[in-house]
Amino acid sequence: MRKPLPAWVDISIMPLINIAAAFVVAGIIIALIGENPFTALAVMIKGAFVYKGALGYTLYYTTNFIFTGLAVAVAFHAMLFNIGGEGQAMIGGLGIGFIVLSLDPILPPLLVILLAIPVAAIFGAIWGVIPGWLQARRGSHIVITTIMFNFIASSIMVWLLAGMLMAPGQMSPETRHFADGVSLMQIHHIGNALGWPMARSPLNLSFVIALIAAVAVWVLIWRTRLGYIIRATGHSEKAVIYAGHDPARIIMIVMAISGGLAGLMALNEILGVQERVILNFTSGYGFTGIAVALMGRNHPFGIVLASLLFGALYQGGAELDFEFQTITREMVLMIQGLIILFSGALALMFVPAAERIYGKLASADRSSDTRKGEQNG
Amino acid sequence: MAELWLQFVLTIDATLRVATPLILCAMAGIFSERSGIIDISLEGKMLLSAFTAASVAALYGSPFLALGCAVIVSMLFSLLHGFACITHRGNQVISGLAINILASGLTVTVGIAIFAQGGQTPFLMSEQRFSAITLPFAETARHIPVFGTIYAEVISGHNLLVWIALLSVFITGYVLFRTTFGLRLRAVGEKPEAVDTAGISVTLMRYQAVLIAGFLCGIAGAYLSIAHGAGFVREMTAGKGYIALAAMIFGHWRPVPALLACLMFGFLEAIAARLQGVEVPFLGPMPTDLILVLPYVLTVILLAGFIGRAVPPRSIGQPYIKER
Numbered sequence: 001m002r003k004p005l006p007a008w009v010d011i012s013i014m015p016l017i018n019i020a021a022a023f024v025v026a027g028i029i030i031a032l033i034g035e036n037p038f039t040a041l042a043v044m045i046k047g048a049f050v051y052k053g054a055l056g057y058t059l060y061y062t063t064n065f066i067f068t069g070l071a072v073a074v075a076f077h078a079m080l081f082n083i084g085g086e087g088q089a090m091i092g093g094l095g096i097g098f099i100v101l102s103l104d105p106i107l108p109p110l111l112v113i114l115l116a117i118p119v120a121a122i123f124g125a126i127w128g129v130i131p132g133w134l135q136a137r138r139g140s141h142i143v144i145t146t147i148m149f150n151f152i153a154s155s156i157m158v159w160l161l162a163g164m165l166m167a168p169g170q171m172s173p174e175t176r177h178f179a180d181g182v183s184l185m186q187i188h189h190i191g192n193a194l195g196w197p198m199a200r201s202p203l204n205l206s207f208v209i210a211l212i213a214a215v216a217v218w219v220l221i222w223r224t225r226l227g228y229i230i231r232a233t234g235h236s237e238k239a240v241i242y243a244g245h246d247p248a249r250i251i252m253i254v255m256a257i258s259g260g261l262a263g264l265m266a267l268n269e270i271l272g273v274q275e276r277v278i279l280n281f282t283s284g285y286g287f288t289g290i291a292v293a294l295m296g297r298n299h300p301f302g303i304v305l306a307s308l309l310f311g312a313l314y315q316g317g318a319e320l321d322f323e324f325q326t327i328t329r330e331m332v333l334m335i336q337g338l339i340i341l342f343s344g345a346l347a348l349m350f351v352p353a354a355e356r357i358y359g360k361l362a363s364a365d366r367s368s369d370t371r372k373g374e375q376n377g
Numbered sequence: 378m379a380e381l382w383l384q385f386v387l388t389i390d391a392t393l394r395v396a397t398p399l400i401l402c403a404m405a406g407i408f409s410e411r412s413g414i415i416d417i418s419l420e421g422k423m424l425l426s427a428f429t430a431a432s433v434a435a436l437y438g439s440p441f442l443a444l445g446c447a448v449i450v451s452m453l454f455s456l457l458h459g460f461a462c463i464t465h466r467g468n469q470v471i472s473g474l475a476i477n478i479l480a481s482g483l484t485v486t487v488g489i490a491i492f493a494q495g496g497q498t499p500f501l502m503s504e505q506r507f508s509a510i511t512l513p514f515a516e517t518a519r520h521i522p523v524f525g526t527i528y529a530e531v532i533s534g535h536n537l538l539v540w541i542a543l544l545s546v547f548i549t550g551y552v553l554f555r556t557t558f559g560l561r562l563r564a565v566g567e568k569p570e571a572v573d574t575a576g577i578s579v580t581l582m583r584y585q586a587v588l589i590a591g592f593l594c595g596i597a598g599a600y601l602s603i604a605h606g607a608g609f610v611r612e613m614t615a616g617k618g619y620i621a622l623a624a625m626i627f628g629h630w631r632p633v634p635a636l637l638a639c640l641m642f643g644f645l646e647a648i649a650a651r652l653q654g655v656e657v658p659f660l661g662p663m664p665t666d667l668i669l670v671l672p673y674v675l676t677v678i679l680l681a682g683f684i685g686r687a688v689p690p691r692s693i694g695q696p697y698i699k700e701r
Contacts, residue, residue, distance in 0.1 A: 022383030029483075029486070033486070033490040034490070038493045063493060068662050081468075081470055081471075083474065085472070133548075134677070134680070134681045138680075138681040138682050138683075139681075139682065140677070140680035140681045140682070141680065141689070143415075143417070143470050143621070144623075144626065144676070144680060145677055145680060146620055147622075147671040148619075148623065148676055148677045149673075149677070151616060151619065151670065151673045152670055152673050152677075155666050155667065155669065155670035155673075156670075158666045159664060159666045162666075183563060201626065203527060219523075232420070287478060288475070290471070291680075294471070306557060325493070325495070327486065327489075328485070328487055328489060329484045329487035330481070330486050330487070330489075330496070331482065332482070333478060333479075333481050333482030333485075334479060334483050334486055335482070336478055336482065337475050337476070337477075337478035337479025337481070337482055337483075338475070339380070339481070340474060340475035340478060341457075341461065341472065341475035341476075341479065344461065344467065344471035344472070344474075344475060345461035345465070345467035345468055345469075345471045345472030345475055346460075346465055346467055346472075348465050348467065349465050349612060350467065364430060368538055
């Protein structure tokens with residue numbers, strides 16, 4: 001007998017089954033290549049958590065994924081599919097570059113940083129709101145427009161970094177270094193200053209900003225009027241119009257928030273680690289955000305957990321390069337694809353089977369309950 | 378003047394070479410999307426088949442076997458796309474994206490495992506590839522003004538797959554608009570209930586459409602690695618699948634207009650390659666990056682309805698749920 005799954009199974013067991021499926025397929029591929037999947041897994045876990053400084057690196061990657069995952073999730077709540085996180089993050093980084101490069105000779109570093117944070121969000125928001133506007137007012141499909149905007153952003157970056165913004169006397173397409181002190185403090189510096197010795201890692205204050213963003217998104221979506229309207233827009237535009245709101249406006253607001261969150265990802269890479277604008281600093285994190293949002297079921301808490309998993313995968317995947325001849329960090333890209341497949345496109349595949357099993361368990365439970373009841377009576 | 382003319386003819390020739398994978402993928406996209414299945418996995422399928430073709434050609438030496446294997450692999454991933462979107466009614470964009478990311482990871486991983494060359498395949502010899510077909514009298518005709526240069530440079534000297542790509546446009550047009558199959562396929566993308574009522578399986582029609590798309594993407598991938606190029610390099614599709622998608626939209630989901638869009642985008646790429654490093658008066662070096670981004674910008678403008686209107690098939694992206 002099939003029985004609809006209760007909510008707790010749907011949000012805890014089903015994602016785990018989908019991830020497990022992705023890992024099993026990845027394991028089979030590793031085995032086919034001729035390596036031991038369990039050894040690979042052990043290497044990845046050690047690389048992600050055990051080695052000195054590993055956890056810092058894992059959390060540093062996690063930071064990127066929290067931002068891009070939240071960006072995708074906010075848009076998903078309004079049933080908008082923002083694939084443009086990659087481009088929005090690039091433009092966010094460009095914003096940081098503009099503000100820092102023009103102000104760091106005159107303003108104190110702290111002030112420049114405080115200005116750079118909102119500017120990253122605003123630039124990302126602009127790159128998100130244009131496709132939002134095109135969807136809301138001109139009827140073009142957001143998926144296609146955001147794909148195109150990723151390419152346009154990447155061209156703009158190449159054009160500016162190899163031209164106007166390129167550091168004088170430099171051959172590679174990147175800007176000059178930011179002035180001393182214009183960077184987000186790295187956690188191990190803080191730790192050492194407070195008397196907790198920590199291993200060196202690129203983990204910086206953006207991680208804290210990411211966690212704040214996660215809480216803010218939770219409050220926005222589930223505790224504010226705007227969040228309610230956003231979710232309503234996702235369910236029924238007609239209802240939103242009936243309630244006196246303009247869905248087009250909501251779409252633009254949502255895309256601005258989504259783009260802004262993606263733009264903040266640049267804080268971690270540009271202001272936290274690189275301290276200059278480089279080409280391709282987004283390295284696909286925007287796309288990973290889609291996997292993160294799907295896995296985290298668009299809930300900030302789930303997204304933080306999923307980001308941690310992906311952070312561990314990326315950091316552990318880097319370790320694969322050292323330990324194996326045949327498997328590299330591209331393995332992680334493969335696992336990522338599989339996770340998107342199983343927890344996104346094939347999300348419903350295991351549901352009927354799960355419902356059947358749950359139905360059996362539930363009825364078995366009930367019959368044992370009734371038997372107990374008879375004995376007592 | 379003669380030099381300029383030759384430059385022009387050579388650019389047109391390059392246009393055709395660059396446009397070939399776009400044409401094949403755009404036709405693939407038309408088949409899939411006309412049946413109601415969004416296919417952003419053109420890129421990934423092309424990458425997978427480029428890798429397969431180059432690997433098989435390197436290992437077994439036969440370009441035809443390589444082409445066959447490339448097509449099969451591409452169709453297998455089409456089946457996966459169909460399995461997710463048609464059978465399990467999954468989100469079509471997510472499924473396509475998953476295939477693209479999977480393709481990026483899988484090609485490099487398997488490539489390293491087989492060849493240990495950092496994800497590349499070995500350089501292919503000419504007998505392992507589809508080589509240029511020189512048409513009869515091309516060399517003699519070269520001396521005839523105008524027509525001769527066109528014949529020798531633009532028409533002659535292409536490999537088999539370029540011709541297949543051009544042929545695919547007319548076959549696509551014929552199948553979609555002159556056969557019962559095509560009528561049903563288009564109907565499935567517009568009003569699947571109607572097709573279902575007529576007793577035709579929507580599921581089957583859509584599976585057939587995505588398989589044809591996979592077939593065409595497979596040829597496109599093989600073209601990149603064993604005809605146009607001589608081996609696989611990681612990420613060698615470099616967004617061509619998305620440009621093809623843009624061309625398909627630009628062509629309003631119709632074969633011949635899509636062909637023209639592909640040629641236009643190919644021309645932009647060819648001309649950008651030719652103008653690389655050329656100094657323009659007052660502007661400095663030619664901003665070739667900005668020429669290369671034009672296909673994307675133009676597509677955004679078109680989709681926004683500023684130049685004409687692109688209306689997709691009506692039931693695109695919606696899984697069909699049969700009423701019981």
